Amino acid sequence: MKFIDEAVIQVLAGKGGDGVASFRREKYIPKGGPDGGDGGRGGSVFAVADRNINTLIDYRFARIHRAKNGQSGQGSDRYGKGAEDIILRMPVGTLIKDINTDEVVADLVHDQQKVLLAKGGNGGIGNLHFKSSTNRAPRQFTFGEPGQELELKLELKVLADVGLLGMPNAGKSTLIRAVSAARPKVADYPFTTLHPNLGMVRVDQNRSFVMADIPGLIEGAAEGVGLGHRFLKHLARTRLLLHVIDMMPPNEETDLVHEARALEQELKKYDEALYQKPRWLVMNKTDMMPQDQRDEICQAFVKKMGWQDKYFIISALTGEGCQLLTYAIMDYLEQHLPPQPEDPTPEDELANPC
Structure with missing residues (x-):
């Protein structure tokens, strides 16, 4: 396998699902009230140090790593499903920097060390949470938050005494x-x-x-x-x-x-x-x-x-x-x-x- 010790990648966390404004509609139950659920959390991107990997060659060719968005909320008090996180396995000794600010995001020096690179957005809130004694039929809801997006530089520095x-x-x-x-x-x-x-x-x-x-x-x-x-x-x-x-x-x-x-x-x-x-x-x-x-x-x-x-x-x-x-x-x-x-x-x- 070819030895690659540098790579530039883009990580995009998923957007949170939107909340929903919905009202209960059932036979014989008039004015059932709000039942809009929350949106699901967007997927995050993690880096994990793996001692079985000794090169960054996988990231030289796969440059964009995008997590999925969370599912939107639905009526009948149904919450949206959260998206799965993405795990990027890297060699022990990988230094991760933000390419725009040159800030060190993580330094993977231990096997199985897990670091959050890009956090998924939180899901929006459904109108279920806005009901009150004075607001019996709320139509308010919130949209899901966007996920973090970063351009990262990976540098492998081998661990030796x-x-x-x-x-x-x-x-x-x-x-x-x-x-x-x-x-x-x-x-x-x-x-x-x-x-x-x-x-x-x-x-x-x-x-x-x-x-x-x-x-x-x-x-x-x-x-x-x-x-x-x-x-x-x-x-x-x-x-x-x-x-x-x-x-x-x-x-x-x-x-x-x-x-x-x-x-x-x-x-x-x-x-x-x-x-x-x-x-x-x-x-x-x-x-x-x-x-x-x-x-x-x-x-x-x-x-x-x-x-x-x-x-x-x-x-x-x-x-x-x-x-x-x-x-x-x-x-x-x-x-x-x-x-x-x-x-x-x-x-x-x-x-x-x-």
Whole structure:
């Protein structure tokens, strides 16, 4: 299935049914009085997070989602039938925004999380409710309310604990293959990875985390060079970034320090918050180095970078150093747990019953 991480849709809730002005007409019962029923409620549109879906492809082609109108009221005290609601199932991690105001409507971060997108209109009132001691034959009734209409932008941001960042062919896909069961495509040409890949890294029986691999960045991505910044949003929910460096690039004239700093600048141009996330340096492809010079070359690179945070020397191809890296990641994630969402208060539940 093709990976689609953005879509624009229109949601239209149903109109409420109209109330009716009616009077009881039966044999032997003159002046039976008002008996007009209320209109039914219009259908609403809900979004539900579903962990079994991993793409927004369904919404790329089905753009308009319209709920039905409520049924009008009828005589003999008969109320109109309410319309059925529409349920839109979306991947966990979908961010929903109002395209006109850029306001966040919902952020689906939990499986089976249900959010109201467009509320159906309330039904109108029949003349049954207008009778009184001074108004014995009311002809008043009200029309049903219109349903909400919104144009929404859907953005899928994958849920992962750790994100891999680096130039094309830095070995990110090979790394995620080495430490997880994910099997992304690996080849010897740039931009082999065309969409994010997720892998579950199991450190021990009850200790695991999710790693995300995104297509590589190159200098000038902010101006659309390469695949641009399009996939950087998938790192927004991560708690730790791994900057993977290819220590043995095919071109000997490549300045690794310049490339690493250029990638940092592209990250900063995209999102300052993403740039400020904890980031570790992972020097990869060290199996291609002379073993007696490996540590010396890597230490020189770290010193030239002026890197002060954690760094690791690995070979994703042979697996050397990968276990040490995954255990360090697991320890970090356990020490820096994300804040847990607070349980809703009774007042919140009453304000947002959906």
